[in-house]
Amino acid sequence: MKNQDYLYLDHAASTPMRKSALDKYIEAESYGFANSSGGHKLSRDSKNLLEDSREKISELFNAAPGEIVFTSGGTEADNWTIKSLFDSKRLNENLVTSNIEHEAVLASADWVSSNGHQTKFAKSDKNGLVNKNEFLKQIDENTKVASLMWGNNETGVVQPVKEVSKEIKSINSSTLFHSDVVQGIISDNIDFHNSGIESGALSAHKIGGPKGVGAMFINSKYKLPSFLHGGKQELERRAGTVDVPGIAAFAAALEEQQSKFDEEVGLMKDERSIFEEKIKNSLDIKIVGESMNRLPHISNIQFKDINSEVLLIQLDLNGLGVSRGSACASGAQKPSHVLEAMNINPKFINNHLRFSFGWTTQIGDGSRAADIVIKAAEEMI
Numbered sequence: 286m287k288n289q290d291y292l293y294l295d296h297a298a299s300t301p302m303r304k305s306a307l308d309k310y311i312e313a314e315s316y317g318f319a320n321s322s323g324g325h326k327l328s329r330d331s332k333n334l335l336e337d338s339r340e341k342i343s344e345l346f347n348a349a350p351g352e353i354v355f356t357s358g359g360t361e362a363d364n365w366t367i368k369s370l371f372d373s374k375r376l377n378e379n380l381v382t383s384n385i386e387h388e389a390v391l392a393s394a395d396w397v398s399s400n401g402h403q404t405k406f407a408k409s410d411k412n413g414l415v416n417k418n419e420f421l422k423q424i425d426e427n428t429k430v431a432s433l434m435w436g437n438n439e440t441g442v443v444q445p446v447k448e449v450s451k452e453i454k455s456i457n458s459s460t461l462f463h464s465d466v467v468q469g470i471i472s473d474n475i476d477f478h479n480s481g482i483e484s485g486a487l488s489a490h491k492i493g494g495p496k497g498v499g500a501m502f503i504n505s506k507y508k509l510p511s512f513l514h515g516g517k518q519e520l521e522r523r524a525g526t527v528d529v530p531g532i533a534a535f536a537a538a539l540e541e542q543q544s545k546f547d548e549e550v551g552l553m554k555d556e557r558s559i560f561e562e563k564i565k566n567s568l569d570i571k572i573v574g575e576s577m578n579r580l581p582h583i584s585n586i587q588f589k590d591i592n593s594e595v596l597l598i599q600l601d602l603n604g605l606g607v608s609r610g611s612a613c614a615s616g617a618q619k620p621s622h623v624l625e626a627m628n629i630n631p632k633f634i635n636n637h638l639r640f641s642f643g644w645t646t647q648i649g650d651g652s653r654a655a656d657i658v659i660k661a662a663e664e665m666i
């Protein structure tokens with residue numbers, strides 16, 4: 286099977302680069318290749334391209350240019366905010382987050398607790414939603430950082446970020462409110478200031494940009510300590526030679542995404558709904574969080590009597606690429622912490638697959654994917 290005939294429904298894990306981003310990358314490598322910190326013309330060209338990209342990206346998220354710091358991706362941005370505000374001399378401080386966050390947040394939370402601070406988790410309900418009041422209940426006078434993701438990467442369930450942000454400051458005005466919006470930006474419009482998010486993690490490769498590039502939004506009222514130490518790049522906030530071509534490609538991908546947003550997200554929504562309807566009519570399945578407000582690109586399906594590891598292989602052999610959940614966890618073959626947090630019956634926890642649509646989704650993909658799934662599943666029953 287040629288790659289172009291293979292149906293890719295794993296956009297929540299990563300997406301192919303948009304042509305506009307790839308073109309920009311190649312163009313930028315030819316004139317923006319110089320070190321953006323240098324003192325000659327080529328460095329100035331590179332620096333101009335960097336600042337131009339920062340401006341474009343900040344505008345798209347209603348942020349000031351100085352509030353965007355480029356990183357190697359969402360993982361680094363999550364790590365940075367969560368870890369860097371905890372001071373080893375003030376061990377009474379705590380972190381509040383949820384038990385359905387991405388591993389980048391959960392492992393950072395582990396780091397916080399292993400360094401002697403307290404970490405408190407708001408629990409998801411059976412639909413994959415963290416209740417606003419449950420989350421706010423955990424905040425106290427010692428909460429340094431609170432972190433709640435925009436939309437979950439395994440279920441797509443949208444979390445009450447805006448509702449939490451409205452009330453969090455009345456409990457503790459100095460708690461920094463972080464949100465991992467890595468999946469959110471695939472299919473939702475995010476305005477950091479209007480959503481009350483003070484720090485946000487962004488990743489380029491989920492929206493048609495390059496891998497290894499991302500950004501952190503940080504409200505200008507905060508000055509986070511540097512996370513990487515070395516040179517004085519990124520206004521002394523992040524050391525290391527800046528990947529200007531990658532960042533320019535990120536900006537190009539976001540610009541293209543914005544210009545086609547309604548069309549692309551409309552297609553994701555339509556194709557997901559055709560896909561879900563069709564398999565629901567033929568197979569004994571459950572759609573995780575079906576009644577909830579979900580990011581329109583994600584569909585997490587529980588198959589009644591089918592092990593998803595085996596089904597995944599069958600789908601792959603039949604030209605459909607999907608995943609068992611978070612890409613970071615799938616290699617480990619561990620049950621998903623998100624499904625566990627939702628109290629999914631252990632009998633069915635290994636019967637889930639995540640199908641995720643994205644910017645390359647075409648009319649007909651939902652129906653084609655459903656046909657492949659139905660055929661493979663029927664052969665396995």
Ligand SMILES: Cc1ncc(COP(=O)(O)O)c(C=O)c1O
Nearest residue numbers: 358359360387389438467468488
């Ligand atoms: C919700 C969420 N946060 C963080 C990440 C990590 O982003 P990156 O791959 O850019 O480090 C991912 C990627 O899978 C994600 O889905």
